[in-house]
Amino acid sequence: MFRRTACAAPLALLCCAVAAESQTVLTIDRVLDLAERQNPDVLIASTRTAQAEGALTTARIRLPSNPEVDVFVGSRDTSLAGRSLEQEYSFLQRFEIGGQRGHRVAAATAGVTQRTFEVGATVLQAQTIALSAFYRAAHAQEIRRVTDEALGLAEEAVRAAQARYEAGETAVLDVNVARVELARARREQLAAASRLEGTVAELREVLALPAQEPVIVQTALRAADVPAVEVLLSRLPDRPDIRAVTANLGQAEAELRLVRSARTPDLFGGVGFRREEGEPVTGARFGLTLPLFRRQTGALAAASARIAELKTALDARRVALEARLRGAHARYRIAAQAAEAIASTAVPLVEENEQLTRESYQAGKIGLLELLVIRREGFAARREALDAQLESTLAGVEVRAVAGVIR
Numbered sequence: 001m002f003r004r005t006a007c008a009a010p011l012a013l014l015c016c017a018v019a020a021e022s023q024t025v026l027t028i029d030r031v032l033d034l035a036e037r038q039n040p041d042v043l044i045a046s047t048r049t050a051q052a053e054g055a056l057t058t059a060r061i062r063l064p065s066n067p068e069v070d071v072f073v074g075s076r077d078t079s080l081a082g083r084s085l086e087q088e089y090s091f092l093q094r095f096e097i098g099g100q101r102g103h104r105v106a107a108a109t110a111g112v113t114q115r116t117f118e119v120g121a122t123v124l125q126a127q128t129i130a131l132s133a134f135y136r137a138a139h140a141q142e143i144r145r146v147t148d149e150a151l152g153l154a155e156e157a158v159r160a161a162q163a164r165y166e167a168g169e170t171a172v173l174d175v176n177v178a179r180v181e182l183a184r185a186r187r188e189q190l191a192a193a194s195r196l197e198g199t200v201a202e203l204r205e206v207l208a209l210p211a212q213e214p215v216i217v218q219t220a221l222r223a224a225d226v227p228a229v230e231v232l233l234s235r236l237p238d239r240p241d242i243r244a245v246t247a248n249l250g251q252a253e254a255e256l257r258l259v260r261s262a263r264t265p266d267l268f269g270g271v272g273f274r275r276e277e278g279e280p281v282t283g284a285r286f287g288l289t290l291p292l293f294r295r296q297t298g299a300l301a302a303a304s305a306r307i308a309e310l311k312t313a314l315d316a317r318r319v320a321l322e323a324r325l326r327g328a329h330a331r332y333r334i335a336a337q338a339a340e341a342i343a344s345t346a347v348p349l350v351e352e353n354e355q356l357t358r359e360s361y362q363a364g365k366i367g368l369l370e371l372l373v374i375r376r377e378g379f380a381a382r383r384e385a386l387d388a389q390l391e392s393t394l395a396g397v398e399v400r401a402v403a404g405v406i407r
Contacts, residue, residue, distance in 0.1 A: 023213070023215075023216055024209060024213055024215050024216065025216045026134060026203070026207075026215060026216065026217055026218060026219075027219060028131070028219055031127075031131060031134045031203075031207065032127050032131065032407060034208075034209075035126040035127045035129075035131075035206065036126070036127065038207065038208045039123075039130070039206060039207065039208060040208055041122050041125070042119065042123050042126050045115075045118060045122040048115050048118065049112065049116055049119055051115075052111045052112040052114070052115040055108045055111060055112075056105070056108035056109060056111070056112050059101070059105045060101075060105055060108075062101070063093065063094075063095070064094075064096065064100070064104075065093075065094045067092065067270075068092045068094075068270075069090070069091055069092075070088075070089070070090040071087075071088070071089055072086075072087065072089075072274075086274075087274065087275060088274035089272065089273045089274070090270060090271070090272040090273075090285055091270045091271050092268050092269070092270035092285060093268070093269060093270055095266065095267040096261075096264075096267075097264065097266065098262070098263075098264030098265075099257075100262070103255070103257045103258035103261055104258060106250075106254035106257075107254035107258060110247050110248070110251035111247075111251050113243075113247040113250075114247035114248045114251060117241070117243040117244035117247060118241075118244045120240030120243075121239075121240040121241040123240075124239075124240055124241075124401065127401075127406045129206050130203065130206045131397050132394055132397055133202045134203060135221065135223070135390060135393050135394060135397065136202070136394075137196065137199035137200050137202075137203050138217050138219050138220075138221050139199075139221055139389075139390040140192065140195045140196040140199045140200075141217055142221055142386050143196075143383060143386060144189070144193055144195075144196050146192075147188045147189040147192040148189060150185045150188065150375070150379050151182075151186060151188075153375060154178070154181050154182040154184075154185035157178045157181065157182070157368065157371065157372065158182050160178075161174045161175045161177075162178075169364070170368070174367070174369075177368060177369060177372065178372070181372050181376075200215050221386065221390060221393060222392075223393045223396040223397060226329065226332055226396045226399050226400065232325055232329065232402075232403035232405070233325060233403075235403050235404055236322065236403060237318075239321070240404065242314070242317060242318065242321075242404075245310060245314045246314065248310055249310040249314060252303065252306045252310055255306075256303040256304060256307060259299045259303050260296070260300065262291070262296050262299075263291050263295060263296055264291070265288040265290065265291060267288060268285075268286060268287040268288070268289070269284070269285070269286045270284070271284055271285065272284070272285045321402060325399065325402045325403055328395065328398045328399045328402050331395050331398075332395040332396050332399050335392040335395040338388050338391075339385070339388040339389045339391070339392040342381070342384060342385045342388050343385050343389065346381045346384075347381070347382060347385050350378040350381050350382055353374055353378055354375065354378055357370070357371050357375065
C-alpha cells in the first residue's frame, strides 16, 4: 500500500505539471506579442516584404540587359570569277548613362520600406483587435464571477426560506419565490459562461491559438492611463500606415525620375570581328539609342498624377486621424469619468447594503421579497459598473490605437 502511494504522488505531480504547461496564460504583454508573431493577417503581410526585397535585388543588378551577339554570314564575287564567304561577328552590351540604376534602387528601396511599414500597420490593427478581445474576455470573466456569487446567494436564500418555513415563521410563498430567483440566477450564470466562451474563442482566433488548449485570462479590467491628447498628436506621424504612405510617395517620386531618365540615350559598346578581302579585322563598336519617338509623355503624366494622388491622400489621412484622435480622446475621458463615478459610489454601497439586508432578514426585520429585490438591484449595479469599466478600457485602447502607441 505504501509503495502505491509513493508511486502515485510523483505521478500526480507530473500530471499537474503537464496540465499547467498545456494551459495558455494570457497577460497584456503576451497578447500583444502573440498578435505580432502569429496573427494570420500579420503572417500574410510579412510575405509581401519578401516580394519587395526580391524586386530590390533585381534593381541592384549593374547591367539591366544581357549582352547581344550579332552574326552576319554572306558571300561576294571575287575577281577570279569565284565566290568568297564573308563573316562578321559583334558582341555588344547596353549601358545606361542616365542614372537609371540609382532611380530603380531608390524606388525598390522605398517599396521595401513601404511593405515593412504596412506590416507594422497590420500588426497595430491585429494588436488592437486582440487587446479589445482580451479585455472583453476579462469583462466576461468578471461577469461570470458576479453571477457565480449571485447563484451562491440565491441558494443561501432558498435554504434560509426553507428553514423559516419549516419553523413556521413564513409561508410557502417565500420558498417558491426563492426557488424562482435561484432558477433565474442559474440562467444568468449559464448565459455569462456562454459569453465567456465566446470571447475566449474570439481571442483564440485572433491569436491563432489551438482550439483545444485551455486559455486563462489574467488581467485587471482596467487599461493603463491614456496620455494627454497633445502628446498623442505628436505621435501621429510615426503611425506605420502614415509612414507607409510616405514611403509610397518616395517610391512614386523615384519612379518619376526613372521615367525621365528613360529619355536619355543609352550607350552601346562592344567588340567586332570581320574579314575584308580575306584579311581579319578586329575593332571596337559603339553607338547610342535615339529617343526620338518614345518621349515617355504618357508615363510622365501618369507618374506625376500618382504623386499628386499620394500627397492628397497623405494630407487627408493626417487630418482625419487628428480629428479621430481628438474625438476618441474626448469619449475616453467621459467614459473614464462615468466608470469612476459608479465604481467609487455604487459598488461600496452595494457591498454595505448586502451586509445590512442579510442581517435584517436574519433578524426578521425585512421579508424575503425585500431581500431579493435589494440583492438584484445590487448585482445589477455591479454589472453596470463592470460594463462602464469595459467601455472606458476599450475607449482607452481605441485612443492608443489611433495614436499608434498600443503598448
